[in-house]
Amino acid sequence: MIGFKLSDTKRLFFDRPKVMAATDKAERAALSKMGAFVRRRAQTSIRPRKEPSRPGEPPHGHGEQLLRRNIYFVYEPRRRSVVIGPIRLNKVGTAPEALEHGGLSRVGGRQPRIVRIDARPYMGPAMIAEQAKAAPLWRNAVR
Numbered sequence: 126m127i128g129f130k131l132s133d134t135k136r137l138f139f140d141r142p143k144v145m146a147a148t149d150k151a152e153r154a155a156l157s158k159m160g161a162f163v164r165r166r167a168q169t170s171i172r173p174r175k176e177p178s179r180p181g182e183p184p185h186g187h188g189e190q191l192l193r194r195n196i197y198f199v200y201e202p203r204r205r206s207v208v209i210g211p212i213r214l215n216k217v218g219t220a221p222e223a224l225e226h227g228g229l230s231r232v233g234g235r236q237p238r239i240v241r242i243d244a245r246p247y248m249g250p251a252m253i254a255e256q257a258k259a260a261p262l263w264r265n266a267v268r
Contacts, residue, residue: 160198180243
């Protein structure tokens with residue numbers, strides 16, 4: 126999980142003046158494209174289904190598809206890199222992190238309960254699948 130709220134994350138989008146001033150055009154283009162590739166791969170791996178996915182497979186999207194719609198990528202200024210993942214939402218809580226790595230998450234509305242979720246990775250496999258596209262993006266970026 127990115128660990129930011131949407132209001133905090135927006136200031137780190139690639140089209141913001143602060144980000145544009147901190148990076149050169151080629152670096153910004155390469156990082157932004159890589160973020161977009163991984164984000165799209167992660168989103169498409171979350172398919173709409175009524176039943177839950179099996180452990181080890183990407184999670185299925187249910188109802189509003191909150192997880193799928195709230196995956197973003199932002200510039201990380203200290204490391205001069207891109208951070209890709211779901212933003213923190215009150216409705217979802219720690220579920221995105223528990224889905225990726227496995228663990229505990231709170232579920233339910235008025236009477237929530239804690240449940241153990243087996244890992245259903247979606248961000249890690251998306252990054253691995255898109256790694257081959259990284260080198261060509263940087264080919265002409267450094268002169």
